[in-house]
Amino acid sequence: MSSSTLPYRDINLLVSPSHYAFRSASSSSAPTLVVERPTGDLRLENASAYGAKRVSSIAGILGIIKLKLDKYIIVISKTRPMGRLRGHMVYKVVATEFLPLRERPLHDPDEDAYLNLLKQFLRAGPMYFSYSLDITNSFQRQSQSDPSLPLWKRADDRFFWNRFIQTDLIDFRSGVSDGTGVRYGQLSDVDPFILPVMFGMMNITATKVKSTPFTFALITRRSRHRAGTRYFSRGIDEQGHVSNYNETEQVIILNDSTGGMAGFGGAGMENGKAKGHPGKDLQVLSFVQTRGSVPVYWAEVNNLHYTPRLQVRSIDAALKAARRHFSEQIHIYGDNYLVNLVNQKGREERVKKAYEQMVRTLVTSSTEKTDADSITSEKLHTVEPTRSSQEMDRLHYVYFDFHNETKGLKWHRAELLLNRLTDGLLRGQYFRGIEAPGNSSGPLDIRTLQTSVVRTNCMDCLDRTNVVQSMLARWTLTRQLVDAGVLQPGESASDDPEFEFLFRNMWADNADVVSKSYSGTGALKTDFTRTGERTKAGILKDGSNSLTRYIRNNFLDGPKQDAFDLFLGTYLLSDSAAGSSLLLADRRPIIIQSIPYILGASIFMIVIATFSRRLPDSAAWPLRLFLIIWLLVAVWCLRFIYAHGMLYVNWPKLNTPAAATEGCLDALSSAHNDKIIGPFIPAGRHQRGFSNARVGYMEEGKKRIE
Template sequence: MATTLPYRDINVHASASHYAFTSPSSPTAPTLVVERPSGDLRLNDGSLLGAKRVSSIAGILGIIRLRLDKYIIVITKAQPMGRLKGHMVYRVVATEFLPLRERPLHDPDEDTYLDLLKSLLRNGPMYFSYSYDITNSFQRQAQSDAAVPLWKRADDRFFWNKFIQSDLIDLRNGGSHTGGGRLQGREQPGVDSYILPVMFGMLRITATKLKSTPFTFALITRRSRHRAGTRYFSRGMDELGHVSNYNETEQIVILNDRSSDFGGFSAGQGMANGDLGSSAGREAQVLSYVQTRGSVPVYWAEVNTLRYTPKLQIRGVETAIAAARRHFDEQIQIYGDNYLVNLVNQKGREQQVKEAYEQMIRVLVSSSNEETKRDPLTEEKFHTLDAKKKSKEIDRLHYVYFDFHSETKGLRWHRAQLLLDEMSDALQAQQYFRGVDMPGDPNGTLEVRNLQRSVVRTNCMDCLDRTNVVQSMLALWTLNRMLADLGILEHGEAASDDPAFALLFRNVWADNADVVSRSYSGTGALKTDFTRTGKRTRAGMVQDLSNSITRYFRNNFADGPRQDGFDLFLGAYLPSATSVGSSYLFVDRRPIMIQAVPYVLGASVFFIFVAVFTRRLPESTIWPLRIMMCSFMALSAWCFRFIVNNGMLYVNWPKLNTPTYAMEGYQEAIASASKDKIIGQWVGKHERGASTSRLSYLEEGKKRIE
């Protein structure tokens, strides 16, 4: 049975009453019609008259309802990124919003919603393929039914545009978006080819060689759509067991695949004629290795107050047990045994996170067995924790703590290899996926020769910098094993012995670190000089300092709108059409005096610079200038002190799903500011005695639990 794949080419026809989508390469395919302005969907046999062709698109990203209107988001430009077993993978480069109203209504909130979505789509790295399930690893693909439509095979965690595809999915399943209910309850298989799954993350595909043996090297990182967000506004775990910054990274080696360049068409092309898609008649082989990363699965948060180090909050472990069990049950079901590598510091503020994680594992597994290894450098070099006897599925958790900070400080990054030595037995048993082409299979199905039996789940505080260093080391260790099993490397040889390939490998993993970090923290990753060069450098430390400063400003003053963009696109917030035009959501409702303080500070600093750098006339009197400078210096010092002491009032919080701790902190900061001897009386009057009167925009966001 032939696989139902998304259309590679779609024409958009527009009229005052509808949008129509057709595929010129499939003239017998039904036309997808979106009625205007209702948004009802239906399929039509043949083309519709009266509509004018306005553009050709690469695919339909989805349909989203905002405050005043529905919008069809279409992919207008896609960049080819390379081929995996002949399947071309594309990156979303440009999108367009098609409003359903012929004459769009304007509203400040509607315009802000559109700006948030456009910013997310412009900056977010999104990828798709018309014939390859980019959301699933090769191992999961080999175990799935290739005859099922592509969107139904997609991994729900990484089907990034699933929420905005819900109208099309409802139409396909005979739901409520079927032209006023005329076809409700009747499935519409013709919609399958209009549903295009998109992945958010990182992808690199490179043709390379080692010891004169050519192969394709690829790295794919898939970011989960559940609990997606920014660094300080999305931490820990939610009630459903979804953790923040969860990413699955798959390292792929494809041997004897001559269709990996840009000239092929799709997997299976030519296979029916006896061509295996291989080099010199040899079978094509795919080897892949999967790792995961994700925030510590307890309830915790870091509260921005404009301090460089945010305030850490951890709720009791007991309250998070049910959610943590859901999280690990899913992980074990998908990957098998989980080796939980924890890299947070064992001292200082991070110690609380470490202890909460270990307490959680003790509760979950049966009669935990613990072992601590010490050396002269640290009292807890390694700390392992697992079940003494496996009596239930969750006993397949194996906790490994590594004191990454103590072991690698002083630029001794080579000591991170100690973790590989500690985990050598587990890595040997873990294996990796290996499959070969099945001759004559039109779907390019792989015959499984070996399966990966477990996964390493790595975390630090952010799951960015330390995590990527360790993941790249594990990936290189496994890659050496893969290439040795293929006969490319001899016993004792390493892929890093080849300077050209070592440079490629390090840079691909450093690029991965930067992409994951930008999506979460707003800047490139730290410590990438070690990943790129294999050693820590002074220049890398300077770059890390620059990134850390940039992170501070972005996390405090720019991540609120970014978080709103994630929540809006992923359906964590549903815009309301009530009170249109009367209660704007994004208006700054802080007291005027609170808003004015940063401007007064800026003006004071400006006048001080003018006084310092402006030339004086010889006969001019100096004491008025000194009085002015002293006055502005005193004023700027007071403004700076006020902002620092009331930092909660100046963080750019998310407006849609504002965290509870932000609302509580706002109330406390307003109460504190109202007691200020200089402006307190105006803050109090402005609030008219009600501490919550300025929180209306904080309370409008209603979180949707799917």
């Protein structure tokens, strides 16, 4: 692989009033990338930048983003090495810096709010990259790609997380000038400045089983399509992208002396190249699983109730989108085993039935089989094609009544699902590749391909999904080690206590990372993942996490969703937005906004009245009357907020869901009829303003189907 196709490892940033200049610190002959200020025009020049005021070293260019008043270059200013895969170091983005194109930034409430949203998002988002390894692709896809292509061209578009903000650099590289459409030809010298970044989880460590050392890695890649928060991103969109879609790859690298942090700075390295075990070829064994929201049009609309209102649209409406989704999944992964873990009774039943009806419609002709036991009338429910006459017949639906089967802390019963999937896992195999001696940068020599995938989902694709995925990963890992000769038939990787501890904690950490980015808290049921047992302490922690999720999902996730939409380009700020009204302003009537503050004041007064010391000769009734009045005020405020809950949910303000717009207008109309504050709510102007603002957001941005 030519080093010219790889991103620069060290870039010097030169700043002047007229431009920013980026040039490789190690390659003096490489051209300099210049960004003109304040226009943002790009050019390459061989001469050194002139008039530079400041020189600093950066790890890479994350991208360029246009906000309301200015463009900003986002650079990676600090990284942390995570470990090596096949000798290639992987880094985590630790800190970023925003470089404004205007020399004197114009302050605007919306502009400042956008910047704060993006900065908080980047601080919280776990992002990873490598200068020489395409971590957006699984090892199987890497082995089938063209190594002569630049790294960004080999990246999987689903997991190329900064693809939108790299648009200016990619268009410039492709020869399209900004705004004119004039082509200047391909500029391959731009390739080293384009750095693809992955969002998700990465854990690499050196370990051993039965005295056999190897590198063990767990990689979860989150899709940039339909990304968002728990209740503001559900189901599928028209393009066939589903919410909370993640690909998780479990990797074993045998005969590798550079796993984990080994080899960083010297150990395990020779002349900058990885050393393997002499006489033994480096082997890569990987197993891929996916998760994603149920691919129908459904939503849970927040209204401050603990369980939001569930909406499920007809199957016919989502059929085209679901077909597109599964067509892509089959093209990438082969046969899909669709493991559905939602409840068969209660509020989740509608989602389960919609999923099953969708699969029946997609599969040409199917046979269904239901297994029951004393615990549940539908322990397992499978839908299988009778013959493979079309693409969709590669779907195999498996329903497992997870909650009923594991009720009473009987978590070992989850293995009933494993028994049902064993034949499919054996047929689907796993990826196994051999590295050519002395060629750590070349493609792997393929020995075995994984030809199917297990796609697991529950309602959130978090807690139940994590338990099942770790169970399937443990079974496959044992099989891989037996096939590689590390274990004997009948032995299990779980027999090694030290490795089992590592395995459990890596999968629990993975569960927490995926859950935090979607729901705002760590995953539930991780006590089982970490220890193999469901404990009372774990149940208490789950209760705490559930309460935190309720608070975050109702009162904090709106700005977080706005940050997703800004960073990923789901919401585009138009040039006309510069003189427009404040997009992020609260447009509710003042009296509606004041109710929570009145509630807070009443609680404060109640506390004061309760703990105030009364003089011995003073009458008791004034203090009691004072307390009763503020108690009545607090009760009324609570009742009002709960009755009109949709007005107090912190909705996204850029791409506001249609259900939220309609629900808020209905709640505002209901509040107008309130006998106490109804007369104080302006009738026409505020309601029209509320509606027009929300409709404006939906038209400017990419519509979310709820």
